[in-house]
Amino acid sequence: MATPRKRRLPRGTLDRDTIVAASLRLLDEKGMRGFSMPALGRELGADPSAVYRHFASKDELVLAITDALIAEQDVPSLRGSCWIESLILIARHTWELGGRRPGAMALTASRTAAMPGTFAAADHIIGVFREGGFDADDAGRMYRSFVDFMLATAQQRAALLDLDPEALELDLSNEAAFRSADPRRYPNLGAAAETVATRTWTESFELGLAMLITGIEAMAPKPCRGHTHSVRPLA
Numbered sequence: 001m002a003t004p005r006k007r008r009l010p011r012g013t014l015d016r017d018t019i020v021a022a023s024l025r026l027l028d029e030k031g032m033r034g035f036s037m038p039a040l041g042r043e044l045g046a047d048p049s050a051v052y053r054h055f056a057s058k059d060e061l062v063l064a065i066t067d068a069l070i071a072e073q074d075v076p077s078l079r080g081s082c083w084i085e086s087l088i089l090i091a092r093h094t095w096e097l098g099g100r101r102p103g104a105m106a107l108t109a110s111r112t113a114a115m116p117g118t119f120a121a122a123d124h125i126i127g128v129f130r131e132g133g134f135d136a137d138d139a140g141r142m143y144r145s146f147v148d149f150m151l152a153t154a155q156q157r158a159a160l161l162d163l164d165p166e167a168l169e170l171d172l173s174n175e176a177a178f179r180s181a182d183p184r185r186y187p188n189l190g191a192a193a194e195t196v197a198t199r200t201w202t203e204s205f206e207l208g209l210a211m212l213i214t215g216i217e218a219m220a221p222k223p224c225r226g227h228t229h230s231v232r233p234l235a
Contacts, residue, residue, distance in 0.1 A: 014046055016054045020068045023061065027103035031162045035107065063115070066108035071117030073097060076124040082224035083131035084217060090125060091150045091209050095202070098154035102161035109155035122147075133221030142216065149212055157201050 022043045027035050037058060041048035055061040078093055080086040098105035112118070122143065129139035129146075160171060178197040183190025217223050 014044065014050055014054065016064065019044065019051055019054055019061065020064050023065050024068065024101075024104055027065075027107060028101055031103035032106045033162070033164070035103065062107060063111060063113040065104065066111045067113035067115035067117040069097075069101070069104050069108055070113070070121050073121070075121035078124075083128050084213060084220075084224045086128045086131075087125075087146065087216070088209065088213060090128075091146075094150050094154050095157075095205055098158040099161065102158040105154055105158035106162045109151040109158065132216070132223070142219075146212070146216070149208065153205050153208060157205075160201075 019040070023035070023040060026040055026043045030039065037048040037051060040051060044050070051061065055064065073093060075090055075093075078086060078089045080089050098109070125147065126136075126139045126143045129142045130136070134142055160168060163171065176197050178189065178193050181189045181193055183193075189196070
């Protein structure tokens with residue numbers, strides 16, 4: 001049965017915020033594979049060409065979606081009892097967002113939007129590194145590496161979750177198939193095969209985060225002395 005068309009919007013009521021909000025709803029419902037201008041038009045109850053009165057291209061719309069998703073995270077509100085704990089909160093919040101909204105995360109995490117939501121998040125994270133005693137240049141370097149790790153890991157999982165069910169099932173079965181590697185040919189993999197096959201995405205993310213945070217702490221001029229942060233141990 002064909003999906004019923006949304007009731008058409010009254011002329012003149014379409015604006016950038018409405019289009020971005022509809023795009024996020026569509027990504028949540030249909031995933032990145034179901035995100036297209038015709039589908040967005042149906043979601044809006046408008047002719048798809050109407051979008052181009054507000055955005056010069058689909059790519060400009062994607063950047064606006066990117067910034068809106070970052071703004072929704074309200075990164076400046078994520079503060080822990082110590083600056084290191086703030087970094088952990090930000091990384092986990094992004095990881096969890098990718099699990100809840102895989103279509104939107106898969107589409108946007110590799111993009112950079114030079115817009116207010118993105119600027120506010122960047123300003124906050126650089127400020128967190130400044131709390132650790134890093135000067136402006138080093139805080140900028142740390143920010144870039146931290147955000148690259150955070151977004152890359154979140155996007156990788158989001159892209160997998162955004163696959164069609166058959167492809168996702170195949171990918172998961174391929175992970176389990178590491179158990180079948182011939183230990184005579186692949187002795188190191190054979191010894192670790194059970195762990196590799198059963199490790200969850202979140203466990204791998206947590207270990208990667210722990211390694212990153214340990215390195216940041218070791219480099220920090222002002223570490224969080226007397227504070228035990230909550231990165232989960234290797235298990």
